[in-house]
Amino acid sequence: MQNASRPTFLIPGVSRAGTTTLHDYLSEHDDIFMPAAKELRFFDRDENYSRGTEYYEQQFANHDGETAVGEASPPYWYRGITFDSNRNYRFDPSDDPPARIREQYPDIKLIFTLRNPISRAYSQYWKNVRQGRERVYPFSDAIEAEIEGSRDHRDTAMCWYYKNQYSTHLERWFDLFDEDQILLLIFEEWIGDPPAALDRICEFLDVEPPEQWRDTDRQKNETKTPKNLRLNEIYHDHLRWTGIGELIYYLNLRTGYPEMDSEMERYLADAFESEISAVERIIGRKLDVWRNDPF
Numbered sequence: 001m002q003n004a005s006r007p008t009f010l011i012p013g014v015s016r017a018g019t020t021t022l023h024d025y026l027s028e029h030d031d032i033f034m035p036a037a038k039e040l041r042f043f044d045r046d047e048n049y050s051r052g053t054e055y056y057e058q059q060f061a062n063h064d065g066e067t068a069v070g071e072a073s074p075p076y077w078y079r080g081i082t083f084d085s086n087r088n089y090r091f092d093p094s095d096d097p098p099a100r101i102r103e104q105y106p107d108i109k110l111i112f113t114l115r116n117p118i119s120r121a122y123s124q125y126w127k128n129v130r131q132g133r134e135r136v137y138p139f140s141d142a143i144e145a146e147i148e149g150s151r152d153h154r155d156t157a158m159c160w161y162y163k164n165q166y167s168t169h170l171e172r173w174f175d176l177f178d179e180d181q182i183l184l185l186i187f188e189e190w191i192g193d194p195p196a197a198l199d200r201i202c203e204f205l206d207v208e209p210p211e212q213w214r215d216t217d218r219q220k221n222e223t224k225t226p227k228n229l230r231l232n233e234i235y236h237d238h239l240r241w242t243g244i245g246e247l248i249y250y251l252n253l254r255t256g257y258p259e260m261d262s263e264m265e266r267y268l269a270d271a272f273e274s275e276i277s278a279v280e281r282i283i284g285r286k287l288d289v290w291r292n293d294p295f
Contacts, residue, residue, distance in 0.1 A: 130253070
């Protein structure tokens with residue numbers, strides 16, 4: 001058994017693919033310890049990483065003998081990505097969370113949950129709209145800005161096409177870690193039957209699953225989007241720290257998000273076909289669930 005404060009597993013991504021749900025369910029297991037705060041952001045934030053491993057392991061100080069100790073930080077998935085002049089992905093070896101993790105914890109177990117890159121991008125887009133960070137509407141205009149080059153994918157987080165190409169990320173993790181250290185879950189498959197996926201995770205982490213998981217029919221991270229985009233901007237720009245602003249913000253939210261433009265759906269389905277095929281080759285299985293029911 002590892003030292004009490006050392007993590008034995010991580011959930012490094014991807015965002016908007018059920019990482020919060022997995023964190024919350026696994027935290028309820030008696031033999032799994034996860035810090036109350038999701039996303040410790042140690043390996044991707046320099047201000048945290050510079051504080052050293054001892055600081056990181058202090059975040060697990062409440063560990064009380066549980067077999068599995070871990071955390072979920074989706075930003076570990078994508079930081080370190082850069083682009084060449086031909087818009088091809090490359091990893092920057094000086095800015096690479098997977099390598100940092102490999103150096104500190106070479107035997108750690110990794111759990112990834114992958115979601116159809118199109119629906120994942122659309123979900124992330126609306127999250128950023130809600131947070132006031134994305135100001136290009138609609139989604140199709142944001143995509144077109146990337147494709148045309150007016151929104152530079154090399155230095156902005158607001159990129160919904162280039163940052164959803166999974167194969168380069170997966171290749172990096174598989175280059176650094178053995179296959180038996182990695183568990184890959186497909187969001188569209190497990191979200192319909194969370195207990196089965198959680199039991200599989202328990203087997204992977206060498207802990208016994210509970211007789212019954214609690215509240216697995218309850219969505220834990222329900223999507224909320226603004227009804228009025230201009231009102232959402234006013235809140236973030238001028239009213240965010242006021243009581244009336246908070247009221248306006250919540251009254252302006254609705255559950256779910258608008259349907260994607262059908263022409264953009266078809267465009268992205270064609271654009272991501274080769275990427276999905278590349279992911280299939282890496283993980284050794286078909287992903288027809290992304291093709292047959294992509295949105």
